[in-house]
Amino acid sequence: MKLSCIGCGPGDPDLLTVKAVDRIKNANAIFTPTSKEGKPSIALSIVKKYVDEATTSITNLIFPMIKDKDSLKLQWKTNSQLIAEAVLSGKKCVYLTVGDPSLYSTWNYLHKEFRQNYNDIEIEIIPGVPSFFAFAAQAKMSLVEGDQTLGIVPACYDLDKIRHTVASCDSIIFLKDGRYFDSVVEILYETGFNDNSVITIAQDVSVDEEILETKKLKDLRNTKNPAGKYFSIMVARKND
Numbered sequence: 001m002k003l004s005c006i007g008c009g010p011g012d013p014d015l016l017t018v019k020a021v022d023r024i025k026n027a028n029a030i031f032t033p034t035s036k037e038g039k040p041s042i043a044l045s046i047v048k049k050y051v052d053e054a055t056t057s058i059t060n061l062i063f064p065m066i067k068d069k070d071s072l073k074l075q076w077k078t079n080s081q082l083i084a085e086a087v088l089s090g091k092k093c094v095y096l097t098v099g100d101p102s103l104y105s106t107w108n109y110l111h112k113e114f115r116q117n118y119n120d121i122e123i124e125i126i127p128g129v130p131s132f133f134a135f136a137a138q139a140k141m142s143l144v145e146g147d148q149t150l151g152i153v154p155a156c157y158d159l160d161k162i163r164h165t166v167a168s169c170d171s172i173i174f175l176k177d178g179r180y181f182d183s184v185v186e187i188l189y190e191t192g193f194n195d196n197s198v199i200t201i202a203q204d205v206s207v208d209e210e211i212l213e214t215k216k217l218k219d220l221r222n223t224k225n226p227a228g229k230y231f232s233i234m235v236a237r238k239n240d
């Protein structure tokens, strides 16, 4: 009666832990998130080479990208029910998530449902390489040094909240949707960055389609959509 949540890392299947691969190879049932009916699951695509499709059932669970809390809660309940039924029937079940499960993951919503409604199911969480550590490795950069502070900010929400974090940190990692990165450029200027501040931006880190580039902040001022995809990361360092 155990459910393993697996951090699948940023995209390269060789960046999974040995424990994660073991759980995936031995699973009877794999549950994996996607945002829409019919849309392939990115987490599943990362681990595909470890899955024995002849002996393992695969269920895509839908987590729609909407903001209506009631609809979302209903969906989280339905998804957790589906997993719980499989666990309670004796199957070895895993839930996949991109990067690490503790960072902006659909797992967080399921975990709350399990704590509230299925306390007798044991939960195991296997960490994964978070996207921004894979990003730093690919860019061959250090995120922070000495007494510097690091902020992690989702770029697609409240700009005032973002301003507060950006003002108080030496390095900032912007996540969640590169299509919003241009909206934070003015905030960087307001909070102590200058024209020559170095900004590193990447899309699809650790897979074949990866794009990684370093720019000056002044070049971003005139760029619409410096990264055009949801799977993007931007890192700004104040004191470089």
Ligand SMILES: C[S@@+](CC[C@H](N)C(=O)[O-])C[C@H]1O[C@@H](n2cnc3c(N)ncnc32)[C@H](O)[C@@H]1O
Pocket: 010, 011, 097, 098, 099, 100, 101, 102, 103, 104, 105, 129, 130, 131, 132, 174, 175, 176, 177, 178, 202, 203, 204, 205, 206, 230, 231, 232, 233
């Ligand atoms: C819902 S969050 C999930 C974060 C994930 N749990 C982690 O540990 O990195 C999705 C965001 O993570 C970032 N992300 C995840 N994988 C990425 C990749 N391979 N390349 C670029 N960004 C990625 C993007 O900012 C994306 O919008």
